[in-house]
Amino acid sequence: MRLRSMLFVPGDRPDRMxxxxGVGADALILDLEDAVAPDSKPAARGMVAEFLKAKTERPAPLFVRINPVDLGMVEEDMAAAADADAIMVPKAEGRATMEVIAPxxxxxxxxxxxxxxxxxxxVFTLGDYALFKDLLIGLSWGGEDMAVGVGATANREDGIHTPPFQLIRSLTLFAAHGAGVKPVDTVYPAFTDLEGLAAYAGRARRDGFQGMLAIxxxxxxxxxxxxTPSEAEIEHAKAIIAAFDANPGVGALRLDGRMIDMPHLKLAQATLAAAG
Incomplete structure (x- = not known):
């Protein structure tokens, strides 16, 4: 499942769903959590269930973000998500969350x-997810809620996360790769700042994230x-793979004046996979 972009859509707005x-997102997230007021959640569940049932042919996978498991809404939320392609679980806290949601x-x-x-x-439960990797597509993280949780007045400066939030971003990246699931970076809240978004998303891909949430x-x-890898990246990846194909059993080669070895081959294969 390709998840470069995942767009949140309020679960109580069928028109927006x-x-x-048609906007080209790799996945839509029909939201039953933050985008829906508490009194509107029962109606939103019905709207989401009806929308999912009607969309038997889908241009992109449809996720449903349920409410945090400690709020006691899992049964109702999961019933509404019966026809979803996958589930998104917010405010996850390792084994404790997975033991509720896994059944x-x-x-x-x-x-x-x-x-x-x-x-x-x-933060202290990130190592748990490798135990449940058969049930997971990926891991993301949430800087806005965490800022509230630690009493931070801001979590970014000039569009770049401050050190505490850079730390948890990195830990989430490592936890996802450690579990063998997709690392998906968090939202860029300034949705009118497309230049800043491009810079942020570029850094995310550079660092090893495979996609990003969108609002x-x-x-x-x-x-x-x-x-999406550029044409130059794709051609370079093909050249690396071709060089190793032409020299079976060789661990290191010279290409365009530089040494390449097995990590370069793996990165080239990942680049072509990302290019679809």
């Missing part, structure tokens, strides 16, 4: 993408472009 199908995922034959590091306690349709083309 319908419109979002539902297994019974429904679905996988989840978790938003972790939204609470201080979550506005205008962000989708920018994110998709950032996480």
């Amino acid at each position: 319908e419109k979002a199908l 539902y995922l297994r019974r429904m034959n679905k996988k989840a993408l978790l938003i972790t590091c939204e609470t201080p306690a979550a 506005h349709p205008s962000q989708i083309p920018v994110i998709n472009a950032a996480f």
Whole structure:
């Protein structure tokens, strides 16, 4: 499942869900959590369930973000997500969260993408997810909720995360790769700042993230472009693979005046996979 861009859509706005199908996101997240007021959640569940049931042909996978498991809404939320392609679980805190959600995922034959590091306690549970990798698609993180959790007045300066939030971003990246699932970077809240978004998304791909969350349709083309290898990257990757194919059993080669070895080959293969 290619997840360069994942767009949040309020679960109580069927008109926006319908419109979002055409914006080019790799996945849509029908949101039952933050985008829906508490009194509107029952109605939103019905709207999400009806939308999913009607969309038997989908241009992109449809995720449903349920509410945090400690709020006691898992049964109702998962019932509304019966026809979803996958589940998103917010405010995940390692084994404690997975032990609640795993029975539902297994019974429904679905996988989840978790938003972790939204609470201080979550930072210390990141190693748990490797134990549940068969149930997971990926890991992301949430800087806005974490800022509230630690009492930070801001989590970015000039568009770049401050050191505490750089730390949890990095830990989430390592946890995802350690579990063998997709690392997905968090949202860029300034949705009118497309230049800043392009720079942020470019850094995310450089660092090893495979995609990013989005809060506005205008962000989708920018994110998709950032996480799509350029023609030059693709040609270079093909050249590396061809060089090794032409020299079977050789561990290191010279290409364009530089030495290449097995890590370069693996990166080239990953580049072609990212290019689709």
